[in-house]
Amino acid sequence: MSWRVGIDIGGTFTDLVALADDGRLVRHKLGSTPRAPEEGLLDALRALLREIAPHEVALVAHASTIATNALLGQMNLELPRVAFVTTEGFRDVLEIGRQNRSAIYDLNVRRPTPLARREDRLVVRERRAPDGAVIVELDAASVAQAVExxxxxxxxxxxxxxxxxxxxxxxxxxxxxxxxxxxxxxxVSLSSEIDPQYREYERFSTTVVNAALAPIVQGYLDRVARGVRDEGVRAPIFVMRSDGGMAALKSASRRPATLIESGPASGVIGAAYVGRALGIENVLSFDMGGTTAKAGTIRHGVPEISASFEAAGSTHSGRSVKGSGYPVRFPFVDLAEVSAGGGTIAWVxxxxxxxxxxxxxxxxxxxxCYGRGDQATVTDANVVLQRSNPRALLGG
Incomplete structure (x- = not known):
């Protein structure tokens, strides 16, 4: 008997579903472990391995919100300090951006602060033409100065x-x-490898987001791989990408920005499957987790895909809103995502x-209301308003 295992880690809960060849289904739901996100996955896997043998696991598919939550400011997932090296005269492209406005009638609208601070945006002397021809050779001294x-x-x-x-x-x-x-x-993230397309602002932004996520996501995936192997599971491990496809761990580690909507994308894929099973082709999906709430559209049974999106603004979004976040030029399941999950903190x-x-x-x-924190959240508001059923908590 072989089992296919799916594990989704959100900012608050970790869910495992295992499907056997004969149709049997096993489910486990545990609290996530944001200080060490991989431990939530391994706890769920250990719970499963009390019921089946490690060699029976044929596939591990993993979806995670670690990249999304890091960009949106979840506690214990602080982004690292990022440096950006660019051509002399172009250090402020990230700051200037495009003239898109997410709220065209708001005179006080604020653009997102670049992930690489201005003092950490360094320049080197070099220049190429649009066709790649060298106009000014790369100056070794300026490279050495930036590196130092x-x-x-x-x-x-x-x-x-x-x-x-x-x-x-x-x-x-x-x-x-x-x-x-x-x-x-x-x-190091090179724009020529991460997003080799023209339009400098979008290419630079995608590369900086990738660099900011790399230490968090790469370290996380390495720990997941080691932990799964330590439990005796030798099955291949795949990670859900933002476009709804799957990637091997090595590929995902090189481009962590492709995983920003990993968990949310899997929710839309699941909603499309349920819609097809019910004979409904056009579906509006809504997924409220612990950190964010997401909405997506499914037309004719297929989730809508966007060629790029903006992350970490007032709204994580694809085609719907421009100018509120950091452009990331990878395909993704088109979503609108806001920081309004069950654990989102209310403040004055x-x-x-x-x-x-x-x-x-x-x-x-x-x-x-869990008894461990003292900051009010959306869940606490629902408890006070008596909208939460105390007999059905943690039911998934």
Missing amino acids: TIRARGITAVAVGLLHADADGAHERVVGDALRAAIPGVE DAAGALRVGPLSAGADPGPA
């Missing part, structure tokens, strides 16, 4: 985005090699206005 500045500041997550590197990434590779040689353990700003999010209490300490 990054090393001296202790930054170990670096994005490299040079002008027209989508046509020829040779200069970026030289900078990347210099960084790896000088800084042990540095994670300096003007006395009630705000919700983006910070989430997650699973630790969790909502105040």
Whole structure:
């Protein structure tokens, strides 16, 4: 007998479903472990292995919100300090961006602060034409100076985005090699490898987001792989991507930005399956987790896909809203996502206005009604309003 195992980790709960060849189904639901997210997955797997043997597991499919929650500010998932190396004269492209406005009538609308601070955006002397032809050779001294500045500041997550590197990434590779040689353990994302397409702002933004997520996601996936093997499971492990497909761990580690909507995408894929089973082709899916709430559309039985999206703004979104977050140019299941999950923290700003999010209490300490935290969340509001059924908590 062989079993296919699916494990979804959210900011608050971890869910495992195992399906046997004969149709048998096993389910487990546990609290997530945000300080060590892989432990929630391994706890769920251990619960399953009390019922079946490790060699019976034929496949492990994993969906996670770790990348989404890191960008949206979940506690215990702080993004690292990121450096950005670019062509001289282009350090402020990330700041200038496009003239898209998420709220066109709001005179005080705020654009997202770049993940790489201005003092950490360093330049090198070089220039290529749009076809990749060299106009100015890469200056070795400016590369060495940028590398030394990054090393001296202790930054170990670096994005490299040079002008027209989508046509020829040779200069970026030289900078990347210099960084790896000088800084042990540095994670380098090259725009010519991450998003080799024209339009500098989107390419730079995608690469910086990838660099910011790399230390968190790569370390997490390495620990997942080791933990699963330590439990005796030798089955292949795949991770859900934002486009609804699956990726091997090695591929996912190289491009962690493709996993930003890993968990939310799997929810829409599941909703499409349920719709087809019921004979309903056009479906609106809604998924409220512990940290975020997501909505997606399914037309003619197929989830809508967008070629790019914006992450970590007022709304995680694809086609619906532009200008509120960081452009990430990978295909993804088109979603609108907001920081309004069950664990999202309510707070009062300096003007006395009630705000919700983006910070989430997650699973630790969790909502105040769990008895471990003292900050009010959306779940606490529902408890006070008597909207939550105390006899049906944790039912999935």
